[in-house]
């Protein structure tokens with residue numbers, strides 16, 4: 001299934017008609033450069049183009065009041081003076097004779113997107129719209145927003161498709177208070193937002209945007225607010241929140257649909273956000289959400305005011321929606337102290353609502369409440385160098401995102417004779433006989449007593465890894481007689497090049513090689529049910545789960561909170577995923593793991609399995625080909641000893657691996 005792109009240039013036909021410093025950044029060029037970049041990068045053509053429609057009154061009334069709608073309906077006939085007058089009753093927003101029409105198109109575009117995703121016409125998609133929506137409230141426009149596109153979409157799918165659970169991820173740098181108000185007592189809609197806050201000093205300056213506001217009554221726990229109390233947050237800060245707050249809760253919640261308030265003012269260069277995360281981070285944020293809800297993900301444009309980083313971020317998002325491998329997450333370090341404080345506060349505030357956070361630490365000692373600074377004098381001092389600030393931000397530079405080309409072959413498979421090659425995969429075997437020199441070397445290092453067949457298989461694997469390195473093949477699956485031997489051989493070969501690092505993920509109680517873990521060229525993470533006799537070290541990490549990988553909840557929480565942070569910080573050039581017999585892992589969990597790991601190493605993942613594991617071939621290939629993994633369903637609480645084991649490992653390893661930190 002494809003990716004929808006919904007855009008209509010009519011939505012560029014309104015703008016600010018008077019002087020208002022607060023609104024001057026919301027310009028029609030935002031859409032023009034975003035769509036233009038998608039066309040220029042050949043991404044628009046790869047999407048399914050879906051036409052916009054005008055939202056109906058009924059659509060709008062799903063969230064907004066009749067009186068508000070009636071009032072907005074009058075704006076097309078207002079004079080300039082009347083429009084100014086009308087605007088005064090709201091904050092940081094402007095009206096225009098054509099904005100009501102465009103607001104109906106923005107909402108209509110959003111609903112077209114969710115209709116096409118919910119009916120399976122497409123898997124996911126992006127609605128490129130303005131005016132944005134997440135600040136608008138039942139009876140008020142706010143922050144450039146007229147109708148709350150995403151909040152209405154959530155009500156719409158619940159009503160029209162009987163959707164039980166909707167996850168809204170708001171990665172815009174502003175708090176979508178309008179969305180929060182719509183669902184604060186509704187447990188069926190989980191609203192997650194991070195936002196620049198600076199202890200309530202930043203717009204919209206609301207007390208209810210802080211981490212301790214978690215929802216009301218039945219909705220307690222279903223609002224997650226992550227305040228950024230400092231600017232210049234980086235990729236590591238954003239990923240830390242995904243690994244240790246959003247993803248664990250999202251998997252426990254198990255939504256039927258994911259809506260993204262896709263604002264890109266959280267990217268570097270934006271005058272509003274003043275953050276430092278680079279556009280390619282949206283490749284990963286998107287990828288990390290794409291195995292939820294069976295891949296049903298609708299992204300709707302909200303903010304984004306630096307036209308260059310906006311266009312790049314939009315392209316990164318669409319590349320990932322199309323299944324293109326993400327660029328490697330280079331030079332990640334740990335979260336900064338302020339991010340860590342927010343992380344710890346949010347996890348502490350939500351531990352009584354989510355079993356995955358039950359073991360979260362208490363609130364940090366530094367008393368946050370005293371940090372809410374009086375607004376007046378600070379606001380004043382900040383205004384002084386507003387112009388200076390704009391210049392500094394506009395001058396910020398960042399590396400051009402790497403070109404994301406999907407290799408000619410997406411997935412190659414090495415199979416024993418007689419095993420059919422799954423469709424869409426390429427059967428891989430050495431065309432010519434293996435190079436005698438290679439075989440000689442293999443014999444010396446790996447196969448003393450085995451037969452020639454091993455030599456052929458192993459040399460096929462080596463050839464396959466070389467083609468991955470050259471980006472001719474993206475990923476691979478191999479069924480081999482002896483997975484340990486194959487693992488050692490591939491790891492050794494793949495790390496010969498100086499800059500290469502291999503992440504080896506072993507699932508099951510088979511033997512695990514220690515090779516290469518001392519010099520850091522290989523990082524082995526081994527999930528099993530047995531206490532390992534292996535001596536744990538920085539690059540050899542045994543994860544003992546009571547029920548091994550058979551308990552979906554315990555295993556997936558260990559993947560999200562431990563394996564992914566390790567993998568992203570390690571930033572391998574190849575991922576080796578090995579399933580040894582007796583892992584007890586079920587297909588859907590295995591597919592989640594395979595899917596999530598493709599965010600690393602530019603998607604270069606090689607899966608090794610025992611040759612008699614025939615049942616796993618199709619699910620594994622489906623995931624390697626970029627299909628979304630099936631939803632795991634709502635996860636019950638993980639076995640306490642598993643949560644404990646992961647927590648203890650994190651405490652022990654966080655000195656070496658900064659992305660594992662969850663407390664300051």
Ligand SMILES: NCCCNCCCCCC(O)(O)C(F)(F)F
Pocket residue numbers: 021022023092132133134135143144145172173174175203263265302303304
């Ligand atoms: N220095 C100018 C002050 C601007 N204060 C209002 C900011 C509104 C942000 C709107 C947005 O970006 O959140 C949306 F996604 F809705 F477009």
Ligand SMILES: [Zn+2]
Pocket residue numbers: 172173174263265272302303304
């Ligand atoms: Zn914003």
